[in-house]
Amino acid sequence: MQLDCDVAVVGAGPAGSRTARDLARAGLRVRLLEEHRRVGVPSHCSGLISPRTLREAEIGEEAVIHRITGAFVHTQEGGEVALGGSATRAVAIDRVAWDETLCEQAQAAGANLVRARMTHAERENHHVRLTAQTDGRDWTLTARMVVGADGTHSRVARTLGLPRPKEYAYNLGIEGRISPDARATWRDDYVHVFVGRDLAPGWFGWIIPTGEGTVRAGIGTTGPVKPIVAYRRMAAAFPELFAGLEPVRMYGGTIPLAFAPRSYGDHALLVGDAAGQVKPFSGGGIYTSLVAARHAAITVRQAFERDAFGAKSLAAYERGWKREIGRELRKSWHLRHFGLAMSGAQIERVVRALRSPGLQELADEHADIDYPSRVLLRLARSLPALATLGAVTVRRPGAALNLVRAHLPV
Numbered sequence: 001m002q003l004d005c006d007v008a009v010v011g012a013g014p015a016g017s018r019t020a021r022d023l024a025r026a027g028l029r030v031r032l033l034e035e036h037r038r039v040g041v042p043s044h045c046s047g048l049i050s051p052r053t054l055r056e057a058e059i060g061e062e063a064v065i066h067r068i069t070g071a072f073v074h075t076q077e078g079g080e081v082a083l084g085g086s087a088t089r090a091v092a093i094d095r096v097a098w099d100e101t102l103c104e105q106a107q108a109a110g111a112n113l114v115r116a117r118m119t120h121a122e123r124e125n126h127h128v129r130l131t132a133q134t135d136g137r138d139w140t141l142t143a144r145m146v147v148g149a150d151g152t153h154s155r156v157a158r159t160l161g162l163p164r165p166k167e168y169a170y171n172l173g174i175e176g177r178i179s180p181d182a183r184a185t186w187r188d189d190y191v192h193v194f195v196g197r198d199l200a201p202g203w204f205g206w207i208i209p210t211g212e213g214t215v216r217a218g219i220g221t222t223g224p225v226k227p228i229v230a231y232r233r234m235a236a237a238f239p240e241l242f243a244g245l246e247p248v249r250m251y252g253g254t255i256p257l258a259f260a261p262r263s264y265g266d267h268a269l270l271v272g273d274a275a276g277q278v279k280p281f282s283g284g285g286i287y288t289s290l291v292a293a294r295h296a297a298i299t300v301r302q303a304f305e306r307d308a309f310g311a312k313s314l315a316a317y318e319r320g321w322k323r324e325i326g327r328e329l330r331k332s333w334h335l336r337h338f339g340l341a342m343s344g345a346q347i348e349r350v351v352r353a354l355r356s357p358g359l360q361e362l363a364d365e366h367a368d369i370d371y372p373s374r375v376l377l378r379l380a381r382s383l384p385a386l387a388t389l390g391a392v393t394v395r396r397p398g399a400a401l402n403l404v405r406a407h408l409p410v
């Protein structure tokens with residue numbers, strides 16, 4: 001049977017565009033389906049990435065709109081610590097331009113961008129049939145394989161019956177301006193992070209300076225408090241930072257906090273948010289989706305070489321991306337839950353301990369937003385009462401929590 005294409009990639013976000021580019025470069029016939037008229041719009045992202053992500057994306061410094069060297073961590077009880085500050089640890093990007101560039105790279109390699117919303121996917125004899133909609137008109141597309149890069153609520157995953165991630169953070173994001181008066185007191189190369197069980201239950205709040213008096217702020221919760229309610233509370237609790245912040249655009253967004261139990265099935269792969277490939281400590285998923293896309297393209301190419309599209313042969317994809325980032329995602333997930341189980345008073349004490357010069361130096365030297373466990377485990381090992389907890393946290397989170405309860409206050 002003559003199929004419409006070799007691979008249908010659903011979603012032209014970072015995961016989809018990068019997978020499509022690599023597959024097109026390998027000579028496969030690729031259709032890249034995107035439901036929005038303009039790729040990247042509307043953005044649901046704060047666009048903070050590591051310098052490493054620029055290299056992974058093969059996008060140069062032109063994407064950078066602002067540089068971040070450190071972070072102020074604020075607790076709901078009023079504690080505060082400044083970390084980092086000596087070198088660029090993260091950069092803010094124009095997320096719309098970023099997605100457009102990645103998509104242009106895919107098109108330049110030969111991928112065919114099609115404006116359409118995929119509404120259904122089903123497996124037929126040795127191929128998949130997608131139903132899509134463009135301007136209200138239904139049409140179908142056949143492909144040997146489908147790559148679901150269609151974000152958190154992946155329709156590819158749902159209609160093909162692939163298991164979904166189990167944990168999510170619900171966010172409100174804000175793009176805003178800082179009033180000229182308030183700007184005088186801002187340190188423009190530091191992000192602000194707000195933590196607290198009642199402030200942002202299960203997650204955190206943030207302000208990211210993006211240069212020239214603009215910021216991206218937001219807050220997320222894992223429930224039951226709505227993000228807008230949490231945002232109002234955060235703004236009221238930190239008037240010195242939020243009084244001068246004038247929102248320009250608001251948006252919502254759901255972040256998967258644990259990867260899906262399986263990122264492949266017969267004739268199908270899931271990449272990026274669709275597979276829950278997101279850093280559980282920060283919710284960042286641009287770096288991880290690009291790494292996973294690289295592995296997805298390798299596996300799909302091999303599937304075509306061997307003419308083998310069953311789940312068994314596509315399992316190599318999951319082994320590949322987990323070998324590179326799975327360990328870190330698992331460690332970060334445990335560390336997040338470790339932090340969530342701490343009381344407000346315990347968090348205060350840790351924040352106070354982090355003000356010591358030795359720990360400040362350690363944090364500054366090892367901070368890495370893609371691999372947060374590296375600095376967090378070092379810090380945990382260096383806090384007297386948290387000694388030995390690092391390794392225990394990762395291997396046996398339950399045991400670590402009992403230990404920390406027994407040993408704090410530090």
Ligand SMILES: Cc1cc2nc3c(=O)[nH]c(=O)nc-3n(C[C@H](O)[C@H](O)[C@H](O)COP(=O)(O)OP(=O)(O)OC[C@H]3O[C@@H](n4cnc5c(N)ncnc54)[C@H](O)[C@@H]3O)c2cc1C
Binds near residue numbers: 173218254
């Ligand atoms: C509030 C918030 C802030 C964030 N901040 C950061 C940050 O600072 N740094 C960071 O690294 N990450 C951040 N993230 C996470 C980051 O945005 C995602 O991890 C990343 O976008 C994942 O890329 P993706 O390609 O998998 O999915 P997406 O970027 O979501 O792309 C999916 C694409 O698929 C399209 N699509 C969906 N369904 C269909 C369909 N049925 N048919 C056709 N097309 C479809 C969508 O239109 C979209 O273009 C944030 C997320 C949120 C919610």
